[in-house]
Amino acid sequence: MSEVTTRPAARATKAPVRAKATAAAPAPIPAEPAPPAEAAEAVEAAESGSLIVLTLRPSGAKSNGNRIERAGEAGFAWIPKATSVMGYISPDTGNEIARLVVNNSDEAFGQLKEIQVHINPLTCAYHWRAGTRLLEMVNKYAILVGAHVADGMGRALEKEELEAIAEHIDAVMNQRHAADREARRVTMPNGERRELSELSFVYEVLREAGQKKKCYRRVYFDAPSMHFHEGRAKGMEMAGEIVAFYLRHKQENLSLTYILRDALQSANGKSWLGNYSKADVTNVVSGFMEVISVLIEIGARDLNPRWLKQRIEREKTNHEHWLQDREADRAKVVEQLRRGREAAKARRAAAKQAGGAA
Numbered sequence: 436m437s438e439v440t441t442r443p444a445a446r447a448t449k450a451p452v453r454a455k456a457t458a459a460a461p462a463p464i465p466a467e468p469a470p471p472a473e474a475a476e477a478v479e480a481a482e483s484g485s486l487i488v489l490t491l492r493p494s495g496a497k498s499n500g501n502r503i504e505r506a507g508e509a510g511f512a513w514i515p516k517a518t519s520v521m522g523y524i525s526p527d528t529g530n531e532i533a534r535l536v537v538n539n540s541d542e543a544f545g546q547l548k549e550i551q552v553h554i555n556p557l558t559c560a561y562h563w564r565a566g567t568r569l570l571e572m573v574n575k576y577a578i579l580v581g582a583h584v585a586d587g588m589g590r591a592l593e594k595e596e597l598e599a600i601a602e603h604i605d606a607v608m609n610q611r612h613a614a615d616r617e618a619r620r621v622t623m624p625n626g627e628r629r630e631l632s633e634l635s636f637v638y639e640v641l642r643e644a645g646q647k648k649k650c651y652r653r654v655y656f657d658a659p660s661m662h663f664h665e666g667r668a669k670g671m672e673m674a675g676e677i678v679a680f681y682l683r684h685k686q687e688n689l690s691l692t693y694i695l696r697d698a699l700q701s702a703n704g705k706s707w708l709g710n711y712s713k714a715d716v717t718n719v720v721s722g723f724m725e726v727i728s729v730l731i732e733i734g735a736r737d738l739n740p741r742w743l744k745q746r747i748e749r750e751k752t753n754h755e756h757w758l759q760d761r762e763a764d765r766a767k768v769v770e771q772l773r774r775g776r777e778a779a780k781a782r783r784a785a786a787k788q789a790g791g792a793a
Contacts, residue, residue, distance in 0.1 A: 666718025
């Protein structure tokens with residue numbers, strides 16, 4: 436199965452780190468729209484400066500084994516939104532980070548000369564330490580197919596050069612993460628400084644209103660007081676954000692325990708079934724908890740009973756170990772006290788004997 440047709444071989448490229456802009460300059464307005472082909476070429480030219488291309492070339496006459504099977508063994512997988520293309524995908528979102536590129540013509544005639552690895556750290560899916568992980572996969576892939584990692588001219592890259600490229604990709608990822616966090620920081624009209632999250636009602640307070648000192652306060656359920664039906668609709672929308680979060684992410688954690696805790700605490704001891712007579716935050720909690728309850732019902736019907744049994748048994752075993760550790764600690768303290776009393780008794784006896792001799 437073939438992949439996309441390769442571009443002309445290019446050397447391994449390290450994209451320069453972009454300097455942080457000090458002021459946003461307005462984009463120039465073209466006199467007339469550029470044709471689609473010219474616009475695509477302009478985008479490709481803009482991205483080429485940050486594109487990194489590594490080449491796997493056979494160390495012998497040809498590569499060993501099936502390149503697709505070997506790629507899977509090295510950790511590469513099929514890219515969901517591409518046609519018959521393997522690459523490095525984000526384990527959290529499933530989006531493309533890097534892709535493997537071969538020449539269709541060469542592979543069709545059984546004379547595949549190289550396998551290219553393309554990654555653009557400025558535009559690919561974000562993943563922490565993506566460069567380090569990609570280097571591990573590329574090195575393993577090279578061993579499996581009997582190849583060496585080279586630049587576009589066929590020169591084998593040294594270990595230090597590959598590590599430098601991986602460090603560069605990691606650094607770009609860190610910069611992107613920092614830029615994303617900075618973009619999510621906003622100042623409210625009352626002066627409160629917040630860092631927003633993917634959920635509209637969950638955020639971190641960085642500075643309280645009217646204060647100058649920094650702080651760290653996490654808000655997990657920020658809901659307004661609303662009338663019954665509009666409040667329930669709002670709560671259901673908030674629960675829908677949680678559903679959407681889990682559909683987008685496979686690994687990223689969501690502080691659901693704290694969200695549920697603060698949702699119930701927002702009712703201030705009142706029934707979270709709602710208040711039909713006046714605007715109240717309990718109406719929002721009512722709609723929110725109704726959706727959460729349905730999600731629990733659905734999850735309960737699909738839950739593997741063996742998983743729950745294993746978790747229960749694990750906690751019971753952990754409790755037994757905790758009891759054993761506690762008894763061991765108590766015995767150790769008792770032994771230390773006993774030795775202390777004996778030592779004190781011996782000192783008193785020695786002092787008494789010395790006094791009698793005098």
